[in-house]
Amino acid sequence: xxxxIVDDEKHTRDSLRQYVPWxxxxxxxxxxxxxxxxxxxxxxxxxxxxxxxxxxxxxMNGIELASKIRGMSADCQIIFLSGYADKEYLKEAIHLKAVxxxxxxxxxxxxxxxxxxxxxxxxxxxxxxxxxxxxxxGNIERQSDRARNVDADVYARFRHxxxxxxxxxxxxxxRELADxxxxxxxxxxxxxxxxxxxxxxxxxxxxKDQGIAPxxxxxxxxxAWQRVEAAGTLAELFRHVLDDVxxxxxxxxxxxxxxxxxxxxxxxxxENYADPTFSTQSIADYxxxxxxxxxxxxxxxxxxxxxxxxxxxxxxxxxxxxxxGRLKLYEIADRLGYKDANYFTTLFKKHTGCTPTQYMEKxxx
Numbered sequence: 001x002x003x004x005i006v007d008d009e010k011h012t013r014d015s016l017r018q019y020v021p022w023x024x025x026x027x028x029x030x031x032x033x034x035x036x037x038x039x040x041x042x043x044x045x046x047x048x049x050x051x052x053x054x055x056x057x058x059x060m061n062g063i064e065l066a067s068k069i070r071g072m073s074a075d076c077q078i079i080f081l082s083g084y085a086d087k088e089y090l091k092e093a094i095h096l097k098a099v100x101x102x103x104x105x106x107x108x109x110x111x112x113x114x115x116x117x118x119x120x121x122x123x124x125x126x127x128x129x130x131x132x133x134x135x136x137x138g139n140i141e142r143q144s145d146r147a148r149n150v151d152a153d154v155y156a157r158f159r160h161x162x163x164x165x166x167x168x169x170x171x172x173x174x175r176e177l178a179d180x181x182x183x184x185x186x187x188x189x190x191x192x193x194x195x196x197x198x199x200x201x202x203x204x205x206x207x208k209d210q211g212i213a214p215x216x217x218x219x220x221x222x223x224a225w226q227r228v229e230a231a232g233t234l235a236e237l238f239r240h241v242l243d244d245v246x247x248x249x250x251x252x253x254x255x256x257x258x259x260x261x262x263x264x265x266x267x268x269x270x271e272n273y274a275d276p277t278f279s280t281q282s283i284a285d286y287x288x289x290x291x292x293x294x295x296x297x298x299x300x301x302x303x304x305x306x307x308x309x310x311x312x313x314x315x316x317x318x319x320x321x322x323x324x325g326r327l328k329l330y331e332i333a334d335r336l337g338y339k340d341a342n343y344f345t346t347l348f349k350k351h352t353g354c355t356p357t358q359y360m361e362k363x364x365x
Contacts, residue, residue, distance in 0.1 A: 025112075262301050264286075344356075
């Protein structure tokens, strides 16, 4: 389960995060935010199961935040934290189906009791989603130890092949498992389904480990199990796994391709930033991108703009040249591709917090 704590008072956020026995209550992820706007951004990336929020906060108050999260999830358990003066919001809290309304200062025992109630009322959504898979795991426990050990060996080899980017070997192990499944008796139907369920989950795990978006049809165990249950034949189960293997390798190739392109672009920048004809358009031309697509592509895959990266490269080189102490400022500016030494000085100070002269003085002291 995921919990999100929102309060503009740092000591409240820290106290709740540190002193509430989250793991004992089955909460494995606890995030914090200092205002509603920041919290909404976190919630949009990954919805919390539990929301503990102050009411009076800058940028977006707790009621507005809770309302937006409630619109995104009817299952999120909401707990308001507030002072006595916020009682006017009680009606809105009830409207939003809040689990509780706790007055500050907060007592850890009280909040723990309220959280346990919230978790109980939610029925632990994740556990409910896994119910079908867990039921089947119970059936599998009744299989022989020898059969499970054979399966485990195949799973390990399949996982290793995927990690090693060996598509042919991975498919060969799927075929071997399918051949073994084909020779089983009708009484082993559940075991066959479990075997393919495991393969789908392994593919999903590898995707997540390598930063690749998993197949949404397998994103949670109960979804993968539903997919297996819906398959009418062994051939259909086999096709599901092959499709997911192909999807994984296509995604890997795309990711590798993006990595190679980013390397080419950043290398071009490092090698040409001082050229008089250098510009973001020349970078786009080199990459065979439009100027707009270059900017979008670079920001998406590096987290920074092309311009910011160019400045970083130039400032790193500037520090190197300043440490050498052989060139005048206008010469350094020229080597970096800046025609105006004053502009270079302004940019350097903005980037480092000191002027080039001050930087040299610090270095040689």
